[in-house]
Amino acid sequence: MTGQDVQPRLAPFDVSRETSEKLALLESELRRWQAIKNLVGPGTLDRIWERHILDSLQLLACAPEARLWLDLGSGAGFPGLVLAIAGQERGLEVHLVESNSRKCAFLRHIARLTGAKAVVHEARLETVVPDFVGKADVVSARALAPLATLLGWTAPLLKAGTIGLFPKGRDAEAELTEARKSWKFAVEVLPSRTDSEARILRISSIESLS
Numbered sequence: 001m002t003g004q005d006v007q008p009r010l011a012p013f014d015v016s017r018e019t020s021e022k023l024a025l026l027e028s029e030l031r032r033w034q035a036i037k038n039l040v041g042p043g044t045l046d047r048i049w050e051r052h053i054l055d056s057l058q059l060l061a062c063a064p065e066a067r068l069w070l071d072l073g074s075g076a077g078f079p080g081l082v083l084a085i086a087g088q089e090r091g092l093e094v095h096l097v098e099s100n101s102r103k104c105a106f107l108r109h110i111a112r113l114t115g116a117k118a119v120v121h122e123a124r125l126e127t128v129v130p131d132f133v134g135k136a137d138v139v140s141a142r143a144l145a146p147l148a149t150l151l152g153w154t155a156p157l158l159k160a161g162t163i164g165l166f167p168k169g170r171d172a173e174a175e176l177t178e179a180r181k182s183w184k185f186a187v188e189v190l191p192s193r194t195d196s197e198a199r200i201l202r203i204s205s206i207e208s209l210s
């Protein structure tokens, strides 16, 4: 699919032609790498735009002022790499944390091709998070762990004022109930623009209950 073909799909997201071309490049490179590196679930390949690219892109509007973004367990770049590409024109810098070296190679490759401000940390998130306390405006993580676990990992960031953005599927309410057993936090439950059953949890403060 060319940048021109994807323009109607991207219309609700208000991105420039240059950004849409870079996102189309991400899609075509993902398909090329997938054949040998198996970067995303094979079942999601027929809907890369809805399942991965647009699902990631919608997070940009949840934190319009963000300048420094930390994405944990980025995989093949969702949402972090998409946000780095789409946020390039507003000066957004995204740090992508991923422990799998094959996925990190893909992330670096796309960052180079697109010129996106994406810094790849090939590491376990537990070792990287402390460096961003008091610095990151936003922390995100998609399909990485249940909310209670995510809050445990990111609490030092959230306590220091970082906003947490966590896309969740139809189990969002159950994950919130479970997380409330250990944490007190402020949350907005936002609808997803790509999946009527999914939610985006926007968490802005946190306290441990123990």
Ligand SMILES: C[S@@+](CC[C@H](N)C(=O)[O-])C[C@H]1O[C@@H](n2cnc3c(N)ncnc32)[C@H](O)[C@@H]1O
Pocket (backbone or CB within 6 Å): 072, 073, 074, 075, 076, 077, 078, 079, 097, 098, 099, 100, 103, 123, 124, 125, 126, 141, 142, 143, 144
């Ligand atoms: C299910 S995938 C989700 C990838 C991507 N966020 C998405 O939604 O498509 C989870 C990713 O997190 C990475 N991961 C898991 N635990 C990690 C950790 N402790 N530190 C860094 N990366 C981790 C895995 O290698 C994998 O690529």
